[in-house]
Amino acid sequence: MLKFTAEHEWLKLDGDVATVGITQHAADQLGDLVFVELPEVGSTFAKNGEAATVESVKAASDVYCPLDGEIVEINEAITSDPSLVNSDPQGAGWFFKLKLSNVADANDLLDEAAYKELVG
Amino acid sequence: MTDSGPLSTTPLHTLHISLGARMVPFAGYDMPVQYPAGVLKEHLHTRAKAGLFDVSHMGQVLVKADSGVVADAALALEKLVPVDILGLKEGRQRYGFFTDENGGVLDDLMITNRGDHLLVVVNAACKEADVAHMKAHLSGCSVTLLEDRALIALQGPAAEAVLASLAPEVVAMKFMDVRDVTLAGAACIVSRSGYSGEDGYEISVPSDKAEELAKALLAHEDCEAIGLGARDSLRLEAGLCLYGNDIDTTTSPIEASLEWAIQKARRAGGEREGGFPGAGRILGELANKTSRRRVGLKPEGKAPVRAHAKLFADAEGQREIGEVTSGTFGPSVEGPVAMGYVPSELAVPGKQVFAEVRGKYLPLTVASLPFITPTYKR
Numbered sequence: 215m216l217k218f219t220a221e222h223e224w225l226k227l228d229g230d231v232a233t234v235g236i237t238q239h240a241a242d243q244l245g246d247l248v249f250v251e252l253p254e255v256g257s258t259f260a261k262n263g264e265a266a267t268v269e270s271v272k273a274a275s276d277v278y279c280p281l282d283g284e285i286v287e288i289n290e291a292i293t294s295d296p297s298l299v300n301s302d303p304q305g306a307g308w309f310f311k312l313k314l315s316n317v318a319d320a321n322d323l324l325d326e327a328a329y330k331e332l333v334g
Numbered sequence: 335m336t337d338s339g340p341l342s343t344t345p346l347h348t349l350h351i352s353l354g355a356r357m358v359p360f361a362g363y364d365m366p367v368q369y370p371a372g373v374l375k376e377h378l379h380t381r382a383k384a385g386l387f388d389v390s391h392m393g394q395v396l397v398k399a400d401s402g403v404v405a406d407a408a409l410a411l412e413k414l415v416p417v418d419i420l421g422l423k424e425g426r427q428r429y430g431f432f433t434d435e436n437g438g439v440l441d442d443l444m445i446t447n448r449g450d451h452l453l454v455v456v457n458a459a460c461k462e463a464d465v466a467h468m469k470a471h472l473s474g475c476s477v478t479l480l481e482d483r484a485l486i487a488l489q490g491p492a493a494e495a496v497l498a499s500l501a502p503e504v505v506a507m508k509f510m511d512v513r514d515v516t517l518a519g520a521a522c523i524v525s526r527s528g529y530s531g532e533d534g535y536e537i538s539v540p541s542d543k544a545e546e547l548a549k550a551l552l553a554h555e556d557c558e559a560i561g562l563g564a565r566d567s568l569r570l571e572a573g574l575c576l577y578g579n580d581i582d583t584t585t586s587p588i589e590a591s592l593e594w595a596i597q598k599a600r601r602a603g604g605e606r607e608g609g610f611p612g613a614g615r616i617l618g619e620l621a622n623k624t625s626r627r628r629v630g631l632k633p634e635g636k637a638p639v640r641a642h643a644k645l646f647a648d649a650e651g652q653r654e655i656g657e658v659t660s661g662t663f664g665p666s667v668e669g670p671v672a673m674g675y676v677p678s679e680l681a682v683p684g685k686q687v688f689a690e691v692r693g694k695y696l697p698l699t700v701a702s703l704p705f706i707t708p709t710y711k712r
Contacts, residue, residue, distance in 0.1 A: 246374035248663040249636055249670075251692075267692065269638050271373040271663050272563045 217320055218329035219280045221262075224304055225312075227320055232312045234280060236268070239333045241303040245270045247296035252288040252310060259283065259312075261319070266309055268299065277309060281319045287311040344390035345484040345544040353559050361458035363391040366561040373563035377665040380530055380568055381706075384490040385560035386551055393461025394480040394538055397472060398451040407452045410472040411445065416587070416610040418597035422447045427510045427525050429595050431587055432467060437612030437619075438583035439590065440467065442575065446512045446525065453512075453523065455485070455536075457577045484544035489534035489568070491709060492556040497524075497535055499554055504535065509710040518543065518550045529565065531572025531708045570671055571664045573630060573703030579641055580628060580659040580673055586612070588619035589675065590628045591703075596620070626656060627681035630701035631672040633689070637696060638663045638670040643689040645674055651688070651695050655680065658689055664705055671705050672698065 215227040222240035225232040241247075249269040259265050259279035266277035288310045292298050299307035314320065324332065341364040350357065355366035366388065368376060379385060399406035408419040417430035424447050432440035441460040446453040456464045461479065468477040488497055497504045500517045504524060507513060512525040520543035528534040539547050551557050566576070575581045581590045599605045602617050610616075633639045643658040661672030676687055683702045688695040 245368065245372045248374070248665075249638055251637065269663065271377065271567050271665060272367070274638065274640065 217323035221278050223280045230314050230317045233308050235308040241300050247299050250292045250296045253285045257285050282315040283312040285310050286313045345541040346388045368561040368563045374665050376560045376564035377567050380490045381666050383556040384492040384496045387487040389487050390484040391458035393456040395454040396478045398476045400474050410475050416596050416600050418599040424449045427512050433612040435611045437586040437615030439581045482541050483538050484541050486537045489528045489530040489532045493534040496554040496557045509712045518547045530568035533709045533711050567662050571705045589624045626675045629681045630703040631698040632701040633670040634697045639672045639689045646688045649688050649695045667705050
């Protein structure tokens with residue numbers, strides 16, 4: 215199941231673990247990324263907590279945790295090569311895997327159609 | 335300067351839109367921050383080939399002495415600028431700054447001797463204040479802000495070939511030369527200078543001919559339009575100050591490591607020693623050094639350290655020593671680069687300081703400026 219947030223993150227749910235990244239729209243808006251900082255495995259975040267940081271030449275931006283949960287895996291490939299986020303944001307450019315505190319919370323997120331409507 | 339109110343546009347505004355630029359407010363103007371290629375590629379293109387920048391928002395000001403003698407205008411302007419302007423030959427340009435009574439910097443500027451008058455180029459955000467300042471203090475001179483000219487910068491190793499395709503005579507110009515050149519049928523004033531660390535030119539062109547000239551330059555296969563985003567990363571790698579970030583009224587030119595711009599004639603013992611606002615402090619600092627200095631800062635890790643990050647002497651954030659004034663990722667350096675002020679005893683290449691970034695204290699090494707090797711045609 216694929217879900218989206220209004221903060222331009224996507225979540226791919228597999229049981230109670232969600233793979234999280236930023237959307238194509240967000241990657242396009244940010245421009246070429248030159249630095250990514252990921253959270254530590256084992257850290258926990260509340261919904262909308264600042265879980266990661268991405269930087270372009272011009273500016274730093276936060277990536278929010280889309281739901282309450284614990285980080286169980288991070289994608290080190292994007293810290294060594296941030297351009298992966300621009301070239302494949304919804305594939306190889308994923309950020310982290312989040313073990314959801316409450317899987318049912320995901321039902322309140324946007325589906326793909328609703329997100330597409332949001333970004334026009 | 336306020337952020338409210340309608341934005342002004344430059345004569346190249348329509349061209350920016352047609353090229354797909356992302357426009358942002360800057361100093362009261364609607365300006366291109368980047369084009370579809372993006373800041374990173376635009377930066378690298380400028381260092382590899384040639385970039386065209388719209389800098390028409392900057393102020394172009396004529397200073398003419400009532401006597402018609404350029405030396406009189408030079409002597410008048412020397413009362414506001416601690417630079418040897420009288421010694422500036424016809425067709426030559428020099429960097430300088432307006433100082434205030436406290437020895438702070440009101441703005442930085444380029445000054446050209448145009449034979450019978452001076453042409454001064456000032457920052458967009460300061461231009462109204464600069465003109466008022468000059469009108470108030472330059473007795474026996476007329477001061478005119480040119481409202482009918484655009485300013486185009488052409489920068490990069492291919493800039494010479496691109497401009498020479500319209501006017502072969504520009505090849506003979508040297509760094510900081512200024513000449514009248516006809517380009518695409520327009521009477522232009524061309525200087526061999528810029529703000530990127532690369533060889534290149536700045537071209538003052540009548541507003542009604544600006545778009546035609548820009549299109550003629552962009553028609554060259556090596557020339558691409560470059561936005562303000564890459565302009566900032568280029569100048570930072572080149573170690574050049576941005577007024578309002580790296581220098582302002584709270585920094586003296588000596589603290590800012592700009593003493594190279596103050597020639598012997600204006601220093602203690604010089605023919606025209608002092609005689610500018612804040613001379614007591616500035617000449618004193620030249621003789622006795624300052625307690626802090628602007629330096630290059632190279633973050634040791636991969637994270638960019640941005641303007642306003644606080645600097646510390648220690649990795650625990652116990653002793654605050656200064657602030658980062660500009661910082662970004664340098665595409666040509668392939669890593670983060672920054673500038674800031676540190677106590678003079680730490681203003682030595684190789685010294686380590688720490689910057690607070692998102693609650694962590696990241697190590698930076700004090701570095702010589704510029705971060706890249708400039709390619710000016712001297």
